[in-house]
Amino acid sequence: MARETIQKTIYDRDLDKNPANYQPLTPLTYLDRAARTFPDRVAVVHGSLRRPYSELYERTRRLASALKARGIGRGDTVAVLLANTPAMIECHYGVPMTGAVLNTLNTRLDAEAIGFCLDHGEAKVFIVDREFSKLARGALEKAGVTPFVIDYDDPEFTGEGTALGETDYETFLASGDPEHDWAMPADEWDAISLNYTSGTTGDPKGVVYHHRGAALLALGNVITAGMGQHAVYLWTLPMFHCNGWCFPWSLSVVAGTHVCLRQVRAPAMYAALAEHGVTHLSGAPIVMSTLLNAPEDQKRPLPQRVHFLTAAAPPPEAVLAAMGEAGFDVTHLYGLTETYGPAVVNAWHEEWSDLPSDQRAKKKARQGVRYPVLEGLDVRDPESMDSLPADGQTIGEVMFRGNVVMRGYLKNPKSTNEAFKGGWFRSGDLGVKHPDGYIQLKDRSKDIIISGGENISSIEVEDALFKHPAVAAAAVVAKPDDKWGETPCAFVELKEGQEVSPEDLIAWCRERLAPYKLPRHVVFGELPKTSTGKVQKFVLREKAREG
Template identity: 80%
Template sequence: MATTTASQVELSIYDRDLDRNPANYQPLTPLNYLDRSARVFPEHIAVIHGPLRRTYAELYARSRRLAAALTAHGIGRGDTVAVMLANTPEMIECHYGIPMNGAVLNTLNTRLDPAGLAFCLDHGEAKVLIADREFSRVVSAALERAGVSPLVIDVDDPVYTADGTILGQIGYEAFLEKGDPAQDWAMPADEWDAISLNYTSGTTGDPKGVVYHHRGAALLSLGNVITGQLGQHPVYLWTLPMFHCNGWCFPWTLSVVAGTHVCLRQVRAGTLYAALAEHGVTHLCGAPVVMQLLLNASEDERRPLPRRVAFLTAAAPPPQAVLAAMGKAGFDVTHLYGLTETYGPAVVNAWHRDWDALDDEAKAARMARQGVRYPVLEGFDIRDPETCESVPSDGETMGEAMFRGNVVMRGYLKNPSATQAAFAGGWFRSGDLGVKHPDGYIQLKDRSKDIIISGGENISSIEVEDALFRHPAVSAAAVVARPDEKWGETPMAFVELKAGATVEADALIAWCRERLAGYKLPRKIVFGELPKTSTGKVQKYLLRERAKEE
């Protein structure tokens, strides 16, 4: 039987003489959002940090200076510029200035230990490292371990008054002076060009480098505007770390609507309420721990809010009691879901007004669901992990949460096998297991990857187990998530000791502290024989149930 090749297909009338050209096609990039706001609202306040106020014209000029200075230093397309920064104005400028140069922004997790940071610097082949003085100790130790020798640029934030050492060859402000703000910045040659690199722990302790492209960042930024109902000139409070999924793309989102970034170096109840009250904050994103800070604040720390505040949260769905308390305190909570591989949240529990009339139990059941796709995500479904077929919408049949669309990562840097496995079947496989309800809303039931999400940060159970296994008294260890009112989840370890060996829980935790970042430490250790299958595999589902009772 004869087949017709693509070259033999007759062109339609719309395919003739209607080609792409510079007048009708430009690559999508979030960098254009800042360009527009700086031209349309040049005097509008873009950034607030302590006593500092910067307009959109100033933010744009400083970002262009950074791009030009990087170019003068020999940095260009495809080079990695790593940053170890708090939620400060410099971090916002890096989200624009680095990709304006054509380079790739790598935001480093400020909670990582030296070994983890050294891995990221080496794997990403960092040419430049911009680091805040607060993190000088861990950065210095990481540089001693790393094989790369990047140019180190110091950020000396006047708001930070504690100890810290200047490590680099030049200060950030002096480096900006080397750049010309009038120099044209580099549009991406292709919207598929990499814009940022984000490391995630994945299913093992080895970080994987998630690569974002300009197109995805531009679209997710627009999705945030729609889902978060930002409107014109919102005032956004930074509690979510900008190193985490590029702050869910909100550094770029705010420029779409000429919003104001209110920066916070540290998230404390008093500073939260002060910023909310003084600056008229309209929106913030945060992990459940931020809700607990707000709700548990003392009377001295609280301030009357001038308006209701939209609070976007991810991780585990907040309990009904917490949502009710947040509402009473002046916050409207929206529950989101996503992964580093999807540019942060790409799914929202879109609320129906008629659900407000439900009783508390039925309302809580609706709130427990992760929801439906963002408008800028083409596909989100629960599918059979073996066949990749969609499971029935019965609220019972388990499958894997899968994503498809333009806000899915390019892949894992220098890891083709992991990339191919993640995209097997033409969908991004999250590793999260769940069900699909009759109305199409999705609810997660378990994590096949055994990742623990504590305070919005991913913790690999395997990494914690590996640290425990290294202790000479430990025969076997299994780590699972334990529900925590403040952090959402924390690691809990079940440990089998070698015959005749003894060790106290505090000693084991101290052992782990020497090998892990502080937030990864098990908060509780239980000693005893681990439940196993006939083949010797630890039955973690039984341990998860025990963890809920401990």
């Protein structure tokens, strides 16, 4: 798509932007509209709680008002360590209503990583769920910043946890004005959220989203997922992950209902699906596995077909068939943290359903085509930047261009410039383009492992293994897993005369890594290398696939 050179015409004369005909795009207006149009519609379900849109809107304005009273404003970071709770939904609106930036932290990280995020994002406020108080305390001890800490005590959480802050969430909200006249962003390019992604080396990178991208991706979800008015969405996807793929904002577009879920467990999911008329949910392959493998006495008949949106590795044909029989229609998505979550969909053609199973599986294995709100998706040569032929064979790098691509990496101009070199966002994923324009991933140039929907850096796991005194060399690759999609598989060379068991190495890693990053399999032996000494990971990936 070429861009025309701008020349002045009669339509550029005396037809300027003004407040009456131009306002910055932001998802915050979606909640304002929903609350004014459907004030009594249930917006949030959580345990016995039923909160209408009028109250949700009031609470978000209270939060914005209370934050403003503490001096929080444009460009300030408010970090949250929360489960999928009503407070997390409120933060997606109340924080940016002040002009501040919401940083939803991954609750599965370790204290050191969270401490880094707090420092790097210069957090001014830190809202902490009681379940994660021990983790938050450790992070604060390691961090240099001293944010104002607010405790969130969810009545649905019955476990242990201690208060860390100067006040609790409900008391803080009570100090705010429910009629607060919140601020639209001065510019739709203003930052709305900060999301940390696991890189292949060093510390996580802070991905910055803007109001325009969030507003558009939220609309893209509505279109792609076929969300009708008053859709009911079950929160099985962590809201800390790419801002829940922007669905916290999507639901307001259709005045839909958020059904909160603290933990992804089969009984709770089936109960919510059956009792609340859930129409949509999202998740990694593990969510499908949890639903399908639940004991029969935990399952409940579904009152309607449920739309299930999944990302990461394409679901196997057998899993898709089983999901269909269980009452779910599965849509395969693809994206990255840098693209606000999913920006590519395997848009299904009805005639494909009549294909033989092997041909149908090949169609389902593809990542797909761009969202309606993404302007450019292509497979290109990373050196020449030439668009590669749509032959299903020529491998290149998958690249994105459009309004749902991040602003860049916070305080990291080098990585930002590398990611945008050539005028496209370089995903680091390698793939092919089929004759019909659908793309398909073939490998990950960054060796990222996607387990349960979470990115794991192979180098980070390798670094932990290298620190063991018995390890001479280590390489970590993805091993296919029916439950998690992929899990880390470690190939290890031991130093001469040294002995150690797989269990010992996994225990060693447990002291240095978050639990979900631990290698599930350890294989001992000499690592295959090129003539220059580089480990041949493609050989190891094949071994991991073969078991």
